[in-house]
Amino acid sequence: MYSYIVDHIPKGNKRLGTKLQPESITIHNTGNPTSTARNERGWLTNPYNTSSTSFHIAIDEKEVVECIPLDEIAHHSGNKQGNLTSIGVEICESGNQEKVWDNAIKLIAKLLFDRGWGLDKVTTHKKWNGKNCPRLILPRWNKFMGKVEKELSKLYSIKNQGVSEWAIEAWEWGKQKGVIDGTRPKDAATREEMTTMLYRMKEEDK
Ligand SMILES: [Zn+2]
Structure with a gap:
């Protein structure tokens, strides 16, 4: 299981503060085999990084770091509609990928569960603008989503047992x-x- 860290970046070109009413969750891979979730968060406020590209959440084998509030827009999909409607989740390529996957599956299921959403609300960066992202997950997308489905139904079954x-x-x-x-x-x-x-x-x- 991961720990969930909230470490929002200050407002600027990556976080304009525009309100987001999310309609989906967009899955990414970082494209960097060595960076951790904290590294990804650090890069957002690195003075050399002048790009407006950003994301809501980065997740690695240990931690989830929320970098932008989930009700504000981030620039992660390379597509206007994607940015205006979707929560961007960056899945790290560093560390034990099995653990990273496990954490990502749990996190995505939780995000869906909290919003009363189904699997149809999970989408890929590729779907927005054609980029080969999440590059490590796309070749095994159905397997990945099958695991999210299992986790999501587990959450619902616990709820049905009467647990708050x-x-x-x-x-x-x-x-x-x-x-x-x-x-x-x-x-x-x-x-x-x-x-x-x-x-x-x-x-x-x-
Ligand atoms: Zn991406």
């Missing part, structure tokens, strides 16, 4: 760690149940 949306991430974590058994999300815990959960966590940390 704000608690889904923690609930999943608890199940994975074996701290909870994944049933009765709304029940109160007794003192013995509470202690057992703490004990299981201690055992897990050994």
Whole structure:
């Protein structure tokens, strides 16, 4: 799982501050085999970078960095309509690509879930202007989207079990760690149940 860092760039040519009502999520690869999400964020405020090109989110094997608020326009698609309607997600080419993919799949599913969107809302840079981007994912696009679909249905099934949306991430974590058994999300815990959960966590940390 990734940590989500909000580190917005100041307003300027890359972030005009124009409001965005997103209608889709556009997937990119950075085109740079060595840069991390923080490197991508750093490049946006590097004085040598005078281009207006920008994006909302960069993601690598460890972190998600949100560089522009998701309700403001970024210049990532090489296409006016794309920029005016879509959230741009840059997937890093550095690090363990399996982990990067795993994080990207989780992030995209979460972005869809939070907006009540389906898979049809995910698109590619290529679709906007023909660029071969996301270059590492395009050759395996269906496989990638199949995994997003699986993750998205997992989120919906947890919600259907009665878990509040704000608690889904923690609930999943608890199940994975074996701290909870994944049933009765709304029940109160007794003192013995509470202690057992703490004990299981201690055992897990050994
Ligand atoms: Zn791109």
